[in-house]
Amino acid sequence: MVPGILKVTDGTKNKPIDSNKVIKKSHDNSKTYRLGEVVEFTIEATNIYGQNKNMIIEEQEGVTITGNTRFENVEPGKTVTTTAQHTVTEADILKGTVYTNKVSVSFENGKKFENTDKVAIETKNSKLTVNKRTVSTPKDGNVYALGEKIEYEISVTNSGNLTVKNIEVNDELTGDKWTVKELAPGQTSETFRTSYTVTEKDVLAGTVKNKATAKGESPDKDNLETKVDPGIREEAVETSKPSFVVIKEAQEGSYKLGETVVYNIKVINNGNVSINDINVRDDLTGDTWTIDTLKPGEEKELTAKYVITEDNILDGEIVNVASAKGQDPKGNDIEETGSSTITPEEINAHMIVNKKTVSNPKDGKSYKYGEEIKYEITVTNDGNVTLYNVNVSDKLTGDKWTIKELTPGETSKVFKTSYKVTEKDVLAGSVVNTATATSDDILDKITPEVVPGKQEENVEAAISSVLVEKKAKEGTYKVGNTVTYEIKVINNGNVTVSGIKVIDELTGDKWTIDNLKPGEEKIFTTKYVIKKQMKIEDM
Template sequence: MARSTGAVGPSGCAATLTEPGAFGGSLGYAQKLSDDDPALPFTPGVDHGYLGVGLDVLGNCFGDWEHRGNGCETTSPAGTAFRIPAPGANMVTLRGPGDGTTGYCFLTATTSNFSTTGPWPSTLPGQLQGPTTSLPAGVTPAAVPSTYKFGFAASTGLFTDVHLIRNVSVHPAAALPQLNLVKQVSAASDVPLPLTPGQQVPYEYVVTNSGNTTLTDVNVTDDRVTGICCPGTTLTSGQTMTCTGTYTVTEADGLAGSVTNTALAHGTTPGGTMVDSPPSEVTLPVQRGPGLRLEKTVDEDRVYRAGDEVSYTYTVTNTGPTELTGIGVTDDRVDGITCQATTLAPGASTTCTGTYTVTQQDAERGNVINIAFARGQSGATTVESPPDTARVDVVTNRPALRIEKSVDDSRPYRVGERITYTYTVTNTGNTELSDVTVVDDRVTDVTCRATTLAPGASTTCTGTYTVTEADAVAGEITNVAVATADNGTVRSEPDQATVQVESKPCHGKDCHKPCHGKDCEPCADQRCEAY
């Protein structure tokens, strides 16, 4: 049995918890690319999950196989390899924030071994009966959300079982006010930091009636933002709404180096009493003096292999008040990065590009992580951007073939008759195969409709064989075939087929003894047939 129980909350916006995450070793919390096969759907994890507590008997949640922890800098000690048996049996594994197919990173687990060399024994005192009531020191995910939704999911894995969750009690550590407010930068926007003067910042204000009476005249005020818009003015007990507002960064914010604004929610009880929420504030950095910002992007959804070329795009922005010259990008894995422009006016951007070829060492490690920063000059002063990191996953090529041989074996064949064989060859690996052929120990000149197969693709091959006198003596024909590819370096398991052959009648004088006459040579050492 495998269980998952997780407290999930906003990572920029509130979690919906309308459905669990992926099945199997992801335990209903994390994401999953089944069998690490890019041709299969990539199942997302819990929407904006914050913390997953996996109670795992089989132990797959401990490892990062099937892209669990996709895009994470911190990975599981077991890595991304497929392991039999699973690496973390009878273990409680904690995974951090994630959204969609990115994140849900390994945090810690109940094991005494955190090295990359197994085995990884569980330290639970029994068979998943030991309580996990708090996180070990140093593994709490960053930016603890102000509100949570709790969910429970289960995955039976190889078993059919009943999962019982009983006596669950969830309560806040501190009593909530009658009106609660959470202010945040809009989750739908991608606001680059640090901010620059003139830049607009969209804010969301999540207002919740946490009391037991309906509130009217609900609104939000902000000491920096005017014209905040709410979808309504009445909140029933337990109801939530999201208000929005926009702030434009000023030159004064640039001189200060940051901008802090504070918001309050207000409402009125049925008795006419005014209710205010506790204040909620957000502080964002603003560029002060010359500055550069670098945004590095790469196709993270693609699965790379040794020899593949990875293309990176770098967007460099002048975030300061002065012109910058000599713009360039340095990456610890990519050489020869080129930029469309090398001089940037205040607020201007340029695009730079570079490529990297994946090595076998990258494939063995399972990923490529590289760090880049932008550099420019403001007069005699060198200006550097904060670094930006990107990660792509790399898989090891696993070439494989399967052959299925078929023939009409519903009747016996006669000497001189041609037998037609059909061979279905399938690429069961994860890399393209070329020079696909079939070798049969009885059939020559087998022809295939296709000789190049993508992962999962199949082709049909055919060949014929003419029945001989020797086959009639033997009474049957059994032949064995294998499929090969890539100049014979990839071979399938053999498959064989058997058909029956009619014996040639013998017409000797003595039909109760072995035939030894000229007429009986074709069926020597066999009993004669009566005629």
């Protein structure tokens, strides 16, 4: 080295010194710095004066010198080095994509020199990311069913590099909304909870798609819109299962002939989609109904009425079927039936013979021997099946009649007959007259039962009496004349008299009558020769 003299000037007004010769600042410029990253700076300052100088390094606000800031007695021409660092802030990003860092060195009793270093920083980005997750599990472990609840948790993260304020979070499916006052970059909100119940529309779609979104204000709201990445969840839903059932029940009753049976018909959608245009028909009554739409779980109750017939009684049971036909959401036909079987009352093949006396005894008290008793006879079917070929007979008179057909509850026309009181009736003290009937078997195995018609009429008490009349031709008879007498024996009672002995005291003639019925008479003749003059009435 050849010793010499260093002549340094700090420049003039017209010709200032190049600051790059006095102070330099550098950093790793191979990258673009992001929010929160630290930029490490190297600072080099050279003493441009010809004598030793104290040098003071100063940084702008926001930059921290991490090395020495003051250097003492720095020799002329000597360069000193220090370091500094700066953390990229949101304010830096808002200013643009270049961060300019100004550094200065001051010489005591000298000038102050400045220089800059430009740092590339990321572009401003106002962005929110909605985080959504499903926190429930399907009951069957695989897919959600109609009416099942899906539970969600939602939060919002500021995934940009600028603070976002007045954030409104919205779940589009449930309609729930929440508000977040502000989120700094990288900050995540509190967790919000919501739930959704699976609908028929979801079943038809096969999935539940749920999107949660948000909106907020960026610091540069006039020039920069806040972008949003929504939170989307898609959950599998059970497949469409169109189905309905028809339930038919008869209300309780005795189920007798002519009784009205009330049927309750329920059409229930036990599937997971609506059934439309359902036509319901009661096969027994012929009633029809239309159900426009039956939603899952919904039911419609219908009522039909039916009057029990004789055929039902004969069949022994009443089977009633209700049929229904509808369409699923895809237009496919679905048919179902529901039946009810009830047992009506048992077959009751039964009739009553009604018999009444329509005459009165002549004495107003009791009938006498030979007096006529008049009757009227009808037959009533008091059972529950029609009787055919009903043969009616009056046992006492022997009269008979035929009724071709007698329906339940029907009474036949009136049959008339009469009977004359006999000695037997007098002895019995009354006339008992019974009318009865028979008819064809039901189903060739059930013989109809009958209650006979019976009438008993009082008859006068038994009177055993015989009247004897004797007469001859009136006149005067001479001695020696023969008089012929007629003797008449009359039963003037009401019972037969037996062993009657007749004696003519004048002639001595005798006769015997074995039996003489009421009203019957026997005539005998006897002769007598007159022995002295006398009138016939004196004999």
